[in-house]
Amino acid sequence: MTRPKRIYLTPIPIRIWHWLNALGIVTLCLTGAQIRFPEYVHLFISYRSAIELHNVAGIVVAISFMLWLGYYLLVARTLARLYVPDREDLQYGLLRQAKYYFLTYFFGHHSPHVAQPGNKFNPMQKSAYLVIMMILMPLVILSGLLLLNIGPLRTFILVLGGLKILIGAHFLLACSMCAFLFTHVYLATLGHTPLAHFKPMWTGWEETDESIPTHQQS
Secondary structure, eight states, rough: EEEEEEEOOOOHHHHHHHHHHHHHHHHHHHHHHHHHOOOTTSSSOOOOHHHHHHHHHHHHHHHHHHHHHHIIIISSSOHHHSSSSOOOOIIIIIIHHHHHTTTTGGGTTOOOOOBBBOOOOOOHHHHHHHHHHIIIHHHHHHHHHHHTTTTTTTEEEHHHOEEEEEHHHHHHHHHHHHHHHHHHHHHHOOSSSSSTTTTHHHSSSEEEEEETTTSOOO
């Protein structure tokens, strides 16, 4: 008899951060929609309550981001290895993975990338996460913190172009994050089963499409 091969991919600190961050970003998207379009969106009790919840969620996401960055830089020390595409990824991996996502997956082919603890993300994931976590997320947090401190940072905000420019930039960056959220959930369903990539974020273990004899250890 055989059973699916399991790989321990996601340690507990990353799982906690992932769900805390996901809850925070969803809250920011929903409250932000009501703040931006109060005449159309009425998800929360009042406009003021949406603003207050938005501010709290923003602070939580900012803190969780710093904890994530600190963990990968100082504890795991794998930030560059996990999130920065190498030469092979850029030359061949991106094209192979794009072909899988947009074509061969629908013909039952396996992913060209096999996740391992030291190489969890395929080339497209690395490239996307690099942009999201190293560019978009810091810019969203920075613009949000500026909007939380308009009075003390008035001079700096004027140097950046003024309050309207800052609000517009924050909104566009947030829209990019929201679009990534939908894309992220969809691509997560493209494992050998629809839930294969979700399970590691709950249990830490991912089941691959390989099988091993039941008398062997995973």
